[in-house]
Amino acid sequence: MLLRLRVSLPDRPGVLGQVARAFGVMGADILQVTVLEREAGRAIDDFTVSWSAVFSSDELRDRIGVVPGVKVEAAWPTREAPGANPDYDLLGHVAAEPGRAVLTLVDAVPDLVSAEWAVAVDAGSGEVVHGSWQAPETLQSARLTAPRATAFSEGTLNLLSVPIGDLCLVVARRQGPAFHRAEQDKVTRLVGVVSVLAHAGASR
Known part of the structure; x- marks a missing residue:
C-alpha cells in the first residue's frame, strides 16, 4: 500500500539519512520526498512510501519518531503514485x-x-x-x-x-x-x- 507521512525534522546534514534508515528497518520503501518548508532550523517533509503494512501506521509513526529531534505529524493512505504526473x-x-x-x-x-x-x-x-x-x-x-x-x-x-x-x-x-x-x-x-x-x- 502507499502511505504518506508528514515528518518534522531538524534541518541539518545526516538527519534525512537517519530517517531513511528508520523507514528501511520498518520495511518501508521511500518513493518520494517533498519538502514543504524549511525555516528556523527545522524542515517539514512529506514522505511517500510503499509499505507492506506488517506494522500498523501508528507503530510505523512511533518507530520513525524515535530518531532524535524527529516528529511524525501524520500518517495516512494516499493514491498519489510518484512519477505518475x-x-x-x-x-x-x-x-x-x-x-x-x-x-x-x-x-x-x-x-x-x-x-x-x-x-x-x-x-x-x-x-x-x-x-x-x-x-x-x-x-x-x-x-x-x-x-x-x-x-x-x-x-x-x-x-x-x-x-x-x-x-x-x-x-x-x-x-x-x-x-x-x-x-x-x-x-x-x-x-x-x-x-x-x-x-x-x-x-x-
Whole structure:
C-alpha cells in the first residue's frame, strides 16, 4: 500500500539519512520526498512510501519518531503514485475538453494532494454543483465560499477552499493532517492554470 507521512525534522546534514534508515528497518520503501518548508532550523517533509503494512501506521509513526529531534505529524493512505504526473494529465484533459474544466478538476484534485474528495460549490448559494467520488451531496459551512484560498478544519475534517470564478473548489481530507500552505499554493496555482485553459478553449 502507499502511505504518506508528514515528518518534522531538524534541518541539518545526516538527519534525512537517519530517517531513511528508520523507514528501511520498518520495511518501508521511500518513493518520494517533498519538502514543504524549511525555516528556523527545522524542515517539514512529506514522505511517500510503499509499505507492506506488517506494522500498523501508528507503530510505523512511533518507530520513525524515535530518531532524535524527529516528529511524525501524520500518517495516512494516499493514491498519489510518484512519477505518475497526474497534474500534467489533468491539464491535458482540460485543454482537450475545456467545457468540462471544472468537472475534470474536481475529479482529479484529491489525488494531487492526497485528499479524499473534492466538490465545486456555488459561491452564492453554497450548493454543491459537482462532487468527486466519495464526496457528500451537501455541505454546510459558511467558510466554504471564502473570497480567497483558505485552509481550515471543522471537527476531524480538514478543508481547503479555493475560488474559481463563480464557484469554489473545496478539497477535503479526514485521515491526514491539515492542508499545508505549500499544498494550498499548489492547488491555487493549478486552479489558475485550469481557468486560463478553460477560457482559452471557450474563446476558440
